[in-house]
Amino acid sequence: MAANPSTTLTHDDRMLECYRIVDKELEIRHRGEFTPRDIWEMARMTVSAQFLPHYFSYVPGWRRALRRLGGDRIMPDFACIGAIKSGTSELATYLMQHPNMIVPLSKEPNRENPGDWRIFYPTRKEVAELEAVRGPMRAGYFEPRLHQVAVLDGFHAQRPDGKVIIMLRDPVRRAYSHFKWDFLATGRKSHLSGYMTSYRDYVRRALDVFPAHGFPTSIVGLPPLEAGIYAPSVRLWIERFGAENIHFIGAEEFFADIPGTLNSIFRFLGLPEHEPAIRQPVNTNNIDAPPEDPEARELLRDFYQPYNKELFAILGRELDWI
Incomplete structure (x- = not known):
């Protein structure tokens, strides 16, 4: 049975729940001690995390196992990358608000081999059903692996026609x-x-x-x-994909003009412009x-x-x- 696109493939307010869970878990672990309230809260979050529409990174094993039964799955059309702590999580959540943007099950699948990414994306049949209603859809990979050569080469091997968005922060x-x-x-x-x-x-x-x-x-x-130190890695991405297939944005420019920056990316990806819903930042620590x-x-x-x-x-x- 095809998945319901409105709950599995497109933006959902519950998508941000994964960030709240990660923040709370890290806060508790940072203290180095667990109160009864902490233990209860961790248990509650563990249960809640079994059924999220979108994950920051780790996806429960049973969810991944079920998806292996769903048919042939797509590879992302583009990679949205940067160094860690460059604002890529914030950018990703805003990009996923676009009605023609497919939301992967995990933002950061933590797999260097791009061939292993497919399990986090919808089936070709699901995408075709969405495109019949909404027009062309785009799927992105959103892990901050600017410097990982294995990711660069693996993504190019899987999608030599892929596009790349590189976010650079001071x-x-x-x-x-x-x-x-x-x-x-x-x-x-x-x-x-x-x-x-x-x-x-x-x-x-x-x-x-x-x-x-x-x-x-x-x-x-x-x-x-x-x-x-960005230059060596940026040069490699340009050499693999070509300058015409890479869109650079400064993190400072993005936060100064979120709508304008997003629409420049949407145009780069061949999508119509879209007005984002501005909200509180995520993953702020x-x-x-x-x-x-x-x-x-x-x-x-x-x-x-x-x-x-x-x-x-x-x-x-x-x-x-x-």
Whole structure:
């Protein structure tokens, strides 16, 4: 039986529930201790998470198993990527408001092999039914894997005609968001917590070990400095897909003009313009972390200056970064 498009393939207000669950779970785990109320709340969220229309990352195994019975599934038409903590989650949720945008079951399937992504997308039959009513539909991949070469090559192998949206955030500001995420994910009782007591020390330590990969972090992926060096990865994406198939946006530009930025993307994807419903941001990490430090900001500004210059030369324009 074909799925009901209005509940499985298109935007649903309940789609944002996955972000609320992730935020609450991380908040509880960060404290490093569980009260009876926390245990009850975690149990409630575990049950609720079995039936979400959209997931931030992990999808219950039984949901994935059922989808294997549904028939041939599509690959995404485009990849919407960036470095971690660049605002890609916010961008993704706004793009998914468009009536011609297919909402994948998981925003971040956490699979480097794009051939394994299909289980999170609708069947060809379901898409055909939607297109008969709404016109051309588009499906996107929304994981912040700008720097993962296996994702780049795998997506190109699956969709050499695919389009790419790359979101670039000021690396100095991105670094502090990276630190806050590291602070949240580490938790106060982790053996790494001693490295998170001061943002200035965090930055100095990162500079001291660069370019070695020995930085003490709880975040899987690139260390904080390397994640903000965009030029080499941007060049690779352009070489694979061609400049005409890549749309660059600055995170600062997006947040300053959400409707205008979204419609530039919709035009790039061959979709009609759409007025978004502006709402509170998601995935913001409101944890009470050590504050950003002016000295650390200046150190990072000096560090990134040559890398930003290289990036701007590739883009053919400068971005309004500090």
